[in-house]
Amino acid sequence: MLAPIVLFVYNRLAHTQKVIQSLAQNTLSPQSDLIIYSDAPKNAESTEQVLAVRAYIASLRECIITQGGGAIQKYCHY
Numbered sequence: 001m002l003a004p005i006v007l008f009v010y011n012r013l014a015h016t017q018k019v020i021q022s023l024a025q026n027t028l029s030p031q032s033d034l035i036i037y038s039d040a041p042k043n044a045e046s047t048e049q050v051l052a053v054r055a056y057i058a059s060l061r062e063c064i065i066t067q068g069g070g071a072i073q074k075y076c077h078y
Contacts, residue, residue, distance in 0.1 A: 004033040011041075011049035013056060020060070036060075040070025 005023065009016045023029045036057050041047040 001033070002028060002031045004035055005029075006035045006037070008037045008039075009053050009057065010039055011046045011053060013049065013052050016053050016056060 007016075007019060023034065038050065038054050038057065041050040
C-alpha cells in the first residue's frame with residue numbers, strides 16, 4: 001500500500017471530476033486509498049455547487065462516507 005491520497009473539495013465540480021479522472025488513469029492509484037473531504041457551504045450562494053460536488057463523490061465506488069459538523073469525509077479504495 002502506497003501513501004493515501006487526500007482530496008479536499010468544495011464547490012468546483014469540473015476540477016473534482018478532472019482530479020478523479022486523472023487518478024483513475026494513474027497506474028499506481030489502485031495501491032493507494034483516497035480520502036475526500038467536502039466542507040459545508042459557506043453561504044447560500046455556494047450550497048447548490050457544493051451539493052453537486054457531493055452528489056458526484058457519492059457516485060464513486062467502494063467508499064465509506066462519514067459526516068460531522070456540516071462536512072463530509074469519504075474514504076475510498078481504488
